[in-house]
Amino acid sequence: MKGIKTTIAAAAALLAAGAAQAEPVKVGMITTLSGGGAGLGIDARDGFMLAVKQANNPDLEVVIEDDQRKPDIAVQLADKMIQQDKVDVLTGIIWSNLAMAVVPSAVAQDKIYMSVNAAPSQLAGKGCNKNYFSVSYQNDNLHEAAGGYASSAGYEKAFILAPNYPAGKDSLTGFKRFFFGDITNEVYTKLGQTDYAAEIAQIRASDADHVFFFLPGGMGIAFMKQYAQSGVDKPLIGPAFSMDQGILGAVGDAALGVKNTSNWSKDIDNPTNAAFVETFQAEYGRLPSLYASFGFDTANLLLSAMDKASISDKDAFREALRAADFNSVRGKFTFGPNQHPIQDLYVREVVKEGDVLTNKIIGTALTDHSDAYASECSM
Amino acid sequence: MFSLFLEQLLNGLQSGVMLFLMASGLTLVFGVMGLINLAHGSLYMIGAFACAAVAAWTGSFWLGLVASLMAASIAGALVEMLIIRRLYNRDHLDQVLATFALILIFSEGTRWIFGSFPLFLSVPDFLTGTVILPGGSQYPLFRLAIIVAGLAVAVGLFLLIGKTRLGIRIRAGEADRGMIAALGVDIDRLYTIVFALGAALAGLAGAFVGTTQSVQVGMGEPVLILAFVVIVIGGIGSIKGALVGSLLVGFTDTMGRFLLPHAFATFLDPSSATAIGSALASMLIYIVMALVLFLRPSGLFGATS
Numbered sequence: 001m002k003g004i005k006t007t008i009a010a011a012a013a014l015l016a017a018g019a020a021q022a023e024p025v026k027v028g029m030i031t032t033l034s035g036g037g038a039g040l041g042i043d044a045r046d047g048f049m050l051a052v053k054q055a056n057n058p059d060l061e062v063v064i065e066d067d068q069r070k071p072d073i074a075v076q077l078a079d080k081m082i083q084q085d086k087v088d089v090l091t092g093i094i095w096s097n098l099a100m101a102v103v104p105s106a107v108a109q110d111k112i113y114m115s116v117n118a119a120p121s122q123l124a125g126k127g128c129n130k131n132y133f134s135v136s137y138q139n140d141n142l143h144e145a146a147g148g149y150a151s152s153a154g155y156e157k158a159f160i161l162a163p164n165y166p167a168g169k170d171s172l173t174g175f176k177r178f179f180f181g182d183i184t185n186e187v188y189t190k191l192g193q194t195d196y197a198a199e200i201a202q203i204r205a206s207d208a209d210h211v212f213f214f215l216p217g218g219m220g221i222a223f224m225k226q227y228a229q230s231g232v233d234k235p236l237i238g239p240a241f242s243m244d245q246g247i248l249g250a251v252g253d254a255a256l257g258v259k260n261t262s263n264w265s266k267d268i269d270n271p272t273n274a275a276f277v278e279t280f281q282a283e284y285g286r287l288p289s290l291y292a293s294f295g296f297d298t299a300n301l302l303l304s305a306m307d308k309a310s311i312s313d314k315d316a317f318r319e320a321l322r323a324a325d326f327n328s329v330r331g332k333f334t335f336g337p338n339q340h341p342i343q344d345l346y347v348r349e350v351v352k353e354g355d356v357l358t359n360k361i362i363g364t365a366l367t368d369h370s371d372a373y374a375s376e377c378s379m
Numbered sequence: 380m381f382s383l384f385l386e387q388l389l390n391g392l393q394s395g396v397m398l399f400l401m402a403s404g405l406t407l408v409f410g411v412m413g414l415i416n417l418a419h420g421s422l423y424m425i426g427a428f429a430c431a432a433v434a435a436w437t438g439s440f441w442l443g444l445v446a447s448l449m450a451a452s453i454a455g456a457l458v459e460m461l462i463i464r465r466l467y468n469r470d471h472l473d474q475v476l477a478t479f480a481l482i483l484i485f486s487e488g489t490r491w492i493f494g495s496f497p498l499f500l501s502v503p504d505f506l507t508g509t510v511i512l513p514g515g516s517q518y519p520l521f522r523l524a525i526i527v528a529g530l531a532v533a534v535g536l537f538l539l540i541g542k543t544r545l546g547i548r549i550r551a552g553e554a555d556r557g558m559i560a561a562l563g564v565d566i567d568r569l570y571t572i573v574f575a576l577g578a579a580l581a582g583l584a585g586a587f588v589g590t591t592q593s594v595q596v597g598m599g600e601p602v603l604i605l606a607f608v609v610i611v612i613g614g615i616g617s618i619k620g621a622l623v624g625s626l627l628v629g630f631t632d633t634m635g636r637f638l639l640p641h642a643f644a645t646f647l648d649p650s651s652a653t654a655i656g657s658a659l660a661s662m663l664i665y666i667v668m669a670l671v672l673f674l675r676p677s678g679l680f681g682a683t684s
Contacts, residue, residue: 039497229591250498
């Protein structure tokens with residue numbers, strides 16, 4: 001009898017102690033840390049963990065797992081994190097097909113999902129959800145910006161090129177949404193294709209005045225090296241993915257002068273960004289990439305919400321996230337009605353700083369840009 | 380249009396020649412040892428990484444090329460002696476499982492040594508630039524050099540197999556391994572040599588292709604799939620079949636990507652012509668493979684079983 005009383009008293013004391021403190025938040029990060037796409041996931045993780053380390057908030061706990069870029073593994077990890085680790089927030093997925101496998105079921109179980117990269121259109125329009133926040137962008141954004149830039153730079157005839165998969169088709173649709181000239185050729189390549197000789201020959205033969213290409217990862221490296229070797233001199237425009245920091249070193253001087261659109265660049269002029277670039281480089285010994293900046297912003301947004309609300313009050317916590325009351329490395333940052341960012345999209349050019357290839361902002365393609373699907377979202 | 384066509388023909392030839400370097404090693408190993416080696420793509424990756432690392436370190440592409448040959452053949456010989464040797468008498472499923480494990484080990488090992496970001500490897504300076512083709516179009520000099528080098532290796536391989544003592548042993552091993560062992564040929568050593576030779580060819584292809592593509596973990600697997608298509612078309616174990624199959628796949632793939640969207644555009648609106656054309660183009664080599672298998676179940680030059 002006495003034993004039970006002591007136990008109850010101890011439990012009550014523990015509960016009281018718990019209530020006095022802020023509620024701890026457990027984050028599950030599912031990202032790609034092995035295989036060919038690992039560079040992106042590692043950057044997102046490092047950016048996220050840099051912000052976590054800087055904040056040094058004892059109430060934030062992060063569990064990190066490798067999805068190997070496989071949807072089935074990502075789903076298993078999400079189930080494990082939700083059921084066993086009891087995480088409150090999920091984040092980290094790089095690829096849209098993995099996001100589509102994980103996000104709808106996670107947000108249906110009332111877990112908050114914050115995207116560090118993938119933001120497919122299905123989750124931005126009719127499929128939007130109060131628990132889903134995209135910190136990066138909506139997938140079409142950078143392509144739309146490329147179209148806007150090509151139009152405003154006076155180009156009239158576009159040769160457009162993307163891999164034959166959903167994100168590739170979205171990319172060309174996004175470009176065409178903001179490009180008002182003619183499309184001379186629209187070419188879809190095989191996903192994972194590594195030789196672009198056939199396409200480059202068509203570019204040479206076409207009467208286009210510029211080339212828009214969306215070829216993420218190794219495909220873009222291969223394309224740019226081969227394009228530079230081919231002697232074709234039509235200007236290249238693309239989204240930032242093929243000109244990102246982790247990739248430029250492998251492309252080499254072939255990338256010099258290529259225009260690309262991005263919502264972040266290491267030379268966006270604000271103190272948060274300057275500090276981010278400096279501390280990231282000091283911590284990891286390399287320049288941060290786009291994905292690192294998304295990871296960093298995601299963690300800081302989460303930390304800002306933890307300061308304002310307790311995770312046990314989901315409505316208040318979501319409200320605190322929606323307020324986006326944090327210092328973004330992108331400068332201004334607000335959420336639209338579908339909880340995707342409203343932001344400026346920049347045009348960058350690949351330049352050489354000393355021996356290092358990197359990007360420099362040369363203009364703004366679209367200002368305060370939202371996305372094409374926000375109006376379909378009813379929340 | 381003529382110059383575009385010519386350029387595409389050369390592109391097809393170049394892609395076929397590179398595929399041959401991959402497929403010849405794969406088909407030799409299968410023909411002589413009866414082994415399905417999924418890790419052949421990893422040897423290609425090792426060649427590319429060795430070339431990129433040594434070229435970056437010494438500044439010389441040629442030293443990189445030597446390094447790629449050495450790294451791939453040493454890795455091949457070690458793998459044969461330590462692991463593959465235990466698999467000859469097992470069935471194909473065991474071989475597939477073991478060599479698939481090797482893919483994972485090589486991939487993560489490479490990532491562990493070189494990091495997760497792709498490496499830089501460029502064309503040597505005097506091979507940069509373009510040459511003018513008949514018809515006035517330009518063609519990258521380096522691609523021409525790859526075609527010449529690849530054809531030279533193919534000729535060398537045919538001479539090796541057809542005219543040398545080693546070649547006789549390899550062919551004999553293919554025909555009846557029990558008999559040549561009984562005749563006093565050191566079969567273990569022969570197998571190690573064949574495996575290292577196949578690995579060196581894959582490594583060489585990796586180094587060549589690495590200059591025009593991305594040197595990254597996992598680069599070997601897409602090529603491996605194509606190489607399997609090639610040896611299935613050509614007939615498993617036949618070097619001649621590998622050559623014909625490689626060129627067939629190279630030309631079919633390149634010309635399909637180029638011509639099919641145009642062909643559909645003659646009777647469809649441009650956007651659906653592009654969509655159907657490119658979808659069909661990416662299936663084309665598999666359609667060709669299915670046709671060949673339908674007409675000649677053991678491949679073009681395969682032994683009729």
